[in-house]
Amino acid sequence: MTKALMALLVGMLMTFIVDFFLFLGIQLHYIDPYEIKVYYNVLFADHQNFAFYFLFSGIFGFIVIYIANKKLTVITVISLTILAILPLFEPIGNSLGEMMFMKKGVTYNDKRFSFYGDVYYDGRDEITFYDYELQKIILLKKKDLK
Numbered sequence: 322m323t324k325a326l327m328a329l330l331v332g333m334l335m336t337f338i339v340d341f342f343l344f345l346g347i348q349l350h351y352i353d354p355y356e357i358k359v360y361y362n363v364l365f366a367d368h369q370n371f372a373f374y375f376l377f378s379g380i381f382g383f384i385v386i387y388i389a390n391k392k393l394t395v396i397t398v399i400s401l402t403i404l405a406i407l408p409l410f411e412p413i414g415n416s417l418g419e420m421m422f423m424k425k426g427v428t429y430n431d432k433r434f435s436f437y438g439d440v441y442y443d444g445r446d447e448i449t450f451y452d453y454e455l456q457k458i459i460l461l462k463k464k465d466l467k
Contacts, residue, residue, distance in 0.1 A: 324386060332382025335398075336374055339405045340365070343417070346408025351418020355458065357442045357449045367445065368421065431465045 344365045352359060384397045408414045424440040429450070441458065442449040448461040 328382035328386035329378060330382070331385050332378035332380065333374075335381045335385070335401055336378045339377075339401055340369065340374065342405040343408050344368070346410070346414030347418040347421065349409070350411045350414030351422070352442070354415075355441050355449065357444075358447070358460075359442060359444055363445070429461055430467045431461070432467075436461065 344361065348361050348364060351357075352364065381397065381401065385394050388394060408417055422440075422442050424443075427438065427440050427450075429436045429448070436450060436452050436459070437454065438450055438452040440448055440450055446463055448463060448466075449458060450461050451458050
């Protein structure tokens with residue numbers, strides 16, 4: 322195995338671990354409390370930014386495999402471990418979920434009604450929506466919206 326391929330694979334593993342815990346924290350502290358119906362795998366797959374994933378995979382792999390400075394490698398690994406664990410704390414996981422998924426003050430219309438409120442999650446087929454007038458979370462089917 323070439324050193325470049327090994328660096329890419331090590332970087333991909335490290336980035337995958339960070340991504341796994343990032344989405345796990347969002348699942349635990351944003352998706353589950355709002356009772357949004359989405360599986361972890363779908364959440365992970367639909368919102369994975371592959372350009373950033375491969376960019377960070379290359380950077381982290383390069384640091385671990387190519388750089389001879391062991392202090393920098395250890396600092397990088399420790400920093401990634403801390404970064405990976407942070408979303409498991411409720412305020413951080415919830416805030417990340419809100420930053421990634423919540424849209425405030427949105428209006429949707431279907432054939433009969435107009436809905437005004439906050440989008441909690443915009444899924445593949447449904448939108449989890451908090452309606453200001455109804456003061457509750459409702460599911461809007463994308464195919465029914467104008």
